[in-house]
Amino acid sequence: MPISPEPVQATRIRYVVLAWICAAAIVVYIQRTAMGVAATRIRGDLGLSEVDMGWVMSGFFWAYGLSQIPMGCVGQFWGSRRGLVVSMLIASSLCSLVGFSWGFSSILVFWMGAGIATAGVFPSCMQSISAWFPRSRLALPSGLLGSAMSVGAAISATLTGILLSLHDRFAADADSVLMPWLGAALSWRGVFILYGLPGLLWAIAFGLWFRNRPAQHPQVNAAELELIVSDQDPINPQREQGAPIPWSQLFLGSQMLLLSGQQMFRSAGYAFFGTWFPTYLQKVHDVSIGWSGFLTSIPLMGVIFGGTLAGWLADWIFNKTGSRRLSRQWLGGGGQLVCALTVIAAWYANDLVITVPLIALGSIVMAFGGCCSYSVIVENARPHVAPAYGMMNMMGNIGAAVSPVGAGFIAKWYGWEPVLLMYAAFYFLSFCCWVGINPDKKLFTE
Structure with a gap:
């Protein structure tokens, strides 16, 4: 009597995708939360009033909010892969450029630009979840993505405060040989430059590894593909993008x-x-x-x-x-x-x-x-x-x-x-x- 082969276990590449997009959420929220923590230092360094600083912080949220639909449409037209990579590259580059601001106009333009670019991240994240998870397992990745946003905000609030406090500590030690470079690295300018770097690295690595559809990814086996698409609505990828x-x-x-x-x-x-x-x-x-x-x-x-x-x-x-x-x-x-x-x-x-x-x-x-x-x-x-x-x-x-x-x-x-x-x-x-x-x-x- 022939022995039936054991069923092939489904790969779990969909959870790697989830880890990637949760990492994107953490990075984005680390970047956007830093402005509130560093606001007092920025005001003092650039000579801004409280009203000026309010416009900078408000400008990000209005730019981010009003760009959601246009950037979502771009994500649908381009596909999640290109949409996420381009959005993260631009948002992270502008976050780092905030560290080179020289006055009110420059920081406002850089920060509002970051808000516009950031608006493209989460619509494409949700589009990725839609493509990579069966309908019976959609809620958990959606919940984890939302939790990742708050994790990024909490990390940023704590880490930014620590870095700025260390800057004060080294600034008080005028004789320290570390002060010339360490003080600059831990200033608010250094913080924004630093926070832009993980996003740039994420965009490059994600763009090389990710695919819009499970069927396009070489590491997804037939069992996982069947698991994902078994209860999804049959929609042609080219038709969806166009x-x-x-x-x-x-x-x-x-x-x-x-x-x-x-x-x-x-x-x-x-x-x-x-x-x-x-x-x-x-x-x-x-x-x-x-x-x-x-x-x-x-x-x-x-x-x-x-x-x-x-x-x-x-x-x-x-x-x-x-x-x-x-x-x-x-x-x-x-x-x-x-x-x-x-x-x-x-x-x-x-x-x-x-x-x-x-x-x-x-x-x-x-x-x-x-x-x-x-x-x-x-x-x-x-x-x-x-x-x-x-x-x-x-x-x-x-x-x-x-x-x-x-x-x-x-x-x-x-x-x-x-x-x-x-x-x-x-x-x-x-x-x-x-x-x-x-x-x-x-x-x-x-």
């Missing part, structure tokens, strides 16, 4: 509007941690600047954990039930509702020992919305994943840019305590958008 953008559905489609709305409101709430949360802690709970910085890091760590947990949980629910309603809409929307309730509870408690853990819990479940909305885009936007993600992310950046202004007005008129209620309202509005999202419905019709 497909005309359905502009009316992109801007006015009901599902796109709801997905963009949940992203806008959720990002408006998330912006609290990067803007006013330390000030809220100082004003309402009378904590020191240093302690407020540490307490702010706790919800940010919650976002990292929440994104990873959401990815695993969403895939587990989907594979157990086969329901996208449960694994996308209920999980993502339910997270926003629970987050709103925890923020309201934190406001009501008005006790630091209770407030911070409640807000940290809220940040964990809030991250469910990011993972689930990315999964809906990846599953239902083909062949226009990149511009659809660009549309959603553009609205998210608008929400993040506008919400700190609203918080400032509320604090001015009513004090800092009611500010929490505004952010709770943002999460509740995000939940309301999720109520209308149908994760079983295609975003674009032919």
